Amino acid sequence: MSEIQIRPTVATDLQKLMAFDHNITSESVWQLELKRTAGQINASFREVRLPRSISVEYPHNKFSLADDWVRKSMMFSAVSGQDPVGYIGLLERGSASAVWITDLAVQSSARRRGIASALLVAAQSWAEVRLHRRLILETQSKNLPAIRLAQKLGYEFSGYNDQYYLNQDVALFFTKILK
Numbered sequence: 348m349s350e351i352q353i354r355p356t357v358a359t360d361l362q363k364l365m366a367f368d369h370n371i372t373s374e375s376v377w378q379l380e381l382k383r384t385a386g387q388i389n390a391s392f393r394e395v396r397l398p399r400s401i402s403v404e405y406p407h408n409k410f411s412l413a414d415d416w417v418r419k420s421m422m423f424s425a426v427s428g429q430d431p432v433g434y435i436g437l438l439e440r441g442s443a444s445a446v447w448i449t450d451l452a453v454q455s456s457a458r459r460r461g462i463a464s465a466l467l468v469a470a471q472s473w474a475e476v477r478l479h480r481r482l483i484l485e486t487q488s489k490n491l492p493a494i495r496l497a498q499k500l501g502y503e504f505s506g507y508n509d510q511y512y513l514n515q516d517v518a519l520f521f522t523k524i525l526k
Contacts (some may be wrong), residue, residue: 356422369405
């Protein structure tokens, strides 16, 4: 694979990005456990190893990417030669000065080569230039590779939302405080 370049996504990238295999494989999940007692609810997550690998379906409609692209604050594509091999979608939200990472995908044949990390670094640089205070990465509780990547890059677990995605999966949120 040739050198990877990170650049703003352009309209001609979208067909290729939608054609990616967005699904991932996971050997473990973060399992949510809720305990209710009088006047108190405790939520905890624990990593549970599965008896076999599972295929985890991408939680967003990849075919609406072209429509969503115009609503994003910024999208970056990772390009090898002439072909996009990954992308990240960013959305500025509210007065909290936060940038939400709503999409992070790498073509299956290009995974485990630092492309997702490079896209996250580009997102962080973009957010810092725009004087945002935090980046928030959302991912499914079943997406152990994304969870481990977030932790490796200094993101801290900051919350969850049960049945967040259309397929009713739990969303986990990881936050990185910016300088």
